[in-house]
Amino acid sequence: MNDRSAVRLTRLQQALAEGGSLRLAEAASLCGVSAMTIRRDLAGADGELVLIGGHLMRADDPRHVPAYDLAVQRDRHAEAKRRLCERALATLEAGDTLFIDCGTTLMPLALSLPEDMSLTVVTYALNVAEAVSARPGVRLWLLGGIYHGSSRSFASDDMAETIRGFGLNKAFLSAAGVHPRQGLSCFHFHEVAPKQAAIATAQRRLLVVDASKQGLVRPARFAGLDDIDEVITEAAPQRP
Amino acid sequence: MNDRSAVRLTRLQQALAEGGSLRLAEAASLCGVSAMTIRRDLAGADGELVLIGGHLMRADDPRHVPAYDLAVQRDRHAEAKRRLCERALATLEAGDTLFIDCGTTLMPLALSLPEDMSLTVVTYALNVAEAVSARPGVRLWLLGGIYHGSSRSFASDDMAETIRGFGLNKAFLSAAGVHPRQGLSCFHFHEVAPKQAAIATAQRRLLVVDASKQGLVRPARFAGLDDIDEVITEAAPQRP
DNA sequence: CGCGAAATGTGATTAAAATAACATTGTCAT
DNA sequence: ATGACAATGTTATTTTAATCACATTTCGCG
Numbered sequence: 001m002n003d004r005s006a007v008r009l010t011r012l013q014q015a016l017a018e019g020g021s022l023r024l025a026e027a028a029s030l031c032g033v034s035a036m037t038i039r040r041d042l043a044g045a046d047g048e049l050v051l052i053g054g055h056l057m058r059a060d061d062p063r064h065v066p067a068y069d070l071a072v073q074r075d076r077h078a079e080a081k082r083r084l085c086e087r088a089l090a091t092l093e094a095g096d097t098l099f100i101d102c103g104t105t106l107m108p109l110a111l112s113l114p115e116d117m118s119l120t121v122v123t124y125a126l127n128v129a130e131a132v133s134a135r136p137g138v139r140l141w142l143l144g145g146i147y148h149g150s151s152r153s154f155a156s157d158d159m160a161e162t163i164r165g166f167g168l169n170k171a172f173l174s175a176a177g178v179h180p181r182q183g184l185s186c187f188h189f190h191e192v193a194p195k196q197a198a199i200a201t202a203q204r205r206l207l208v209v210d211a212s213k214q215g216l217v218r219p220a221r222f223a224g225l226d227d228i229d230e231v232i233t234e235a236a237p238q239r240p
Numbered sequence: 241m242n243d244r245s246a247v248r249l250t251r252l253q254q255a256l257a258e259g260g261s262l263r264l265a266e267a268a269s270l271c272g273v274s275a276m277t278i279r280r281d282l283a284g285a286d287g288e289l290v291l292i293g294g295h296l297m298r299a300d301d302p303r304h305v306p307a308y309d310l311a312v313q314r315d316r317h318a319e320a321k322r323r324l325c326e327r328a329l330a331t332l333e334a335g336d337t338l339f340i341d342c343g344t345t346l347m348p349l350a351l352s353l354p355e356d357m358s359l360t361v362v363t364y365a366l367n368v369a370e371a372v373s374a375r376p377g378v379r380l381w382l383l384g385g386i387y388h389g390s391s392r393s394f395a396s397d398d399m400a401e402t403i404r405g406f407g408l409n410k411a412f413l414s415a416a417g418v419h420p421r422q423g424l425s426c427f428h429f430h431e432v433a434p435k436q437a438a439i440a441t442a443q444r445r446l447l448v449v450d451a452s453k454q455g456l457v458r459p460a461r462f463a464g465l466d467d468i469d470e471v472i473t474e475a476a477p478q479r480p
Numbered sequence: 481c482g483c484g485a486a487a488t489g490t491g492a493t494t495a496a497a498a499t500a501a502c503a504t505t506g507t508c509a510t
Numbered sequence: 511a512t513g514a515c516a517a518t519g520t521t522a523t524t525t526t527a528a529t530c531a532c533a534t535t536t537c538g539c540g
Contacts, residue, residue: 053293
């Protein structure tokens with residue numbers, strides 16, 4: 001890759017930095033070269049930009065990781081989570097103040113919150129916040145702190161205290177492990193405090209887990225099964 | 241649109257809810273129908289899903305608002321901001337703790353932070369947080385609170401106090417208006433407290449504004465020009 | 481200036497996707 | 511059963527995008 005090519009690439013990358021897509025021809029005229037040159041630039045680049053059906057866009061955001069052969073597995077999970085979250089949605093009432101836990105399990109819930117119900121969502125997860133921020137009708141309170149990429153969530157010393165300051169109607173909790181005796185656990189210790197605070201504060205505590213978490217124990221225990229009011233899950237996997 | 245068609249569409253929509261794209265053929269086999277049927281489903285749908293070059297993806301994604309005829313104007317802005325942020329980047333030093341203000345001006349900065357410099361970023365803007373969260377080498381502290389969609393940022397009562405608790409080396413500030421006598425202003429009052437706290441706390445205060453903001457006064461004044469140590473801007477527009 | 485190498489443009493060719501047309505299957509009411 | 515209609519599949523056609531081969535331009539350098 002040569003110098004001018006690199007200049008064009010960074011230029012395009014910046015043009016697309018804030019999102020959006022560019023038609024190949026537009027990208028070309030933007031750089032004052034032909035479409036063929038843009039193609040060649042792209043071919044010699046590191047793959048941060050991607051050309052798909054004549055549209056140029058960034059490859060690095062979550063959008064584009066193609067489902068490929070993961071498709072089946074991904075979908076089994078997504079399908080299960082979707083069904084669980086549908087049931088979670090059904091429990092919502094106008095005026096609710098919800099706590100939504102981190103992880104991917106509750107994403108379908110965050111994505112399909114009704115906008116005509118005057119809801120308030122409290123969360124410490126960046127992905128949940130992104131999803132909820134796209135729903136203009138829903139009030140969103142994000143609990144800030146230091147970011148943990150592993151769970152896409154934030155942690156801070158006074159988070160538990162802040163949570164206790166809310167009048168939470170319902171807490172939707174996720175867990176990476178559910179065990180009859182060991183209770184509920186997750187991978188990361190920084191999730192424990194907010195989870196426990198939400199459990200302590202909310203009127204109604206709903207655990208949403210798919211069947212694959214049943215019987216597992218993870219490093220960080222945050223509650224017992226009896227701290228939960230309702231478990232939204234599939235039937236446990238049958239053992240013949 | 242018929243029932244089964246609607247079922248397939250919601251199914252696909254949920255499969256894509258967390259991002260990613262599906263090849264048309266994959267989507268088809270996922271639903272157990274032919275590609276043509278998926279096409280027909282899409283044609284009769286409301287346009288939430290979009291098929292582009294054989295890839296199926298959500299349309300509500302910022303990636304797809306095409307730059308179209310806005311391209312030129314968008315780029316003029318993005319181009320200017322990119323250049324300004326390049327100069328802002330040059331001021332960074334290893335170990336810095338940065339405050340990054342909300343708005344779109346500082347996005348190119350957030351997107352191209354070096355990962356090998358041990359940086360910490362403090363921000364109250366969701367879009368900045370998203371951008372920084374994609375850089376594993378950079379520590380991120382998000383100041384939480386109630387979300388304001390207008391500026392994609394958060395506000396809370398104790399935010400100013402929290403900011404004063406950081407050892408900020410540099411504060412990168414944006415403004416919607418810069419006036420010789422009226423000083424610096426922005427559109428939204430909830431931005432005033434964090435901006436002022438950052439100005440009060442940071443060792444070095446850098447204002448990043450493009451020329452289009454010069455001479456303007458916006459509703460919420462947050463500082464005077466002399467509260468800023470350095471202004472990163474283009475030459476003011478010439479009047480012939 | 482003029483040569484050579486690299487970069488880019490142009491038009492032809494191939495591959496792929498979108499559309500359209502028609503065939504088949506399934507469903508329901510009579 | 512069977513005819514009508516909707517839904518879907520299959521194949522052909524048109525349109526669009528990607529690739530290739532070669533012509534042209536640009537740039538550095540003796």
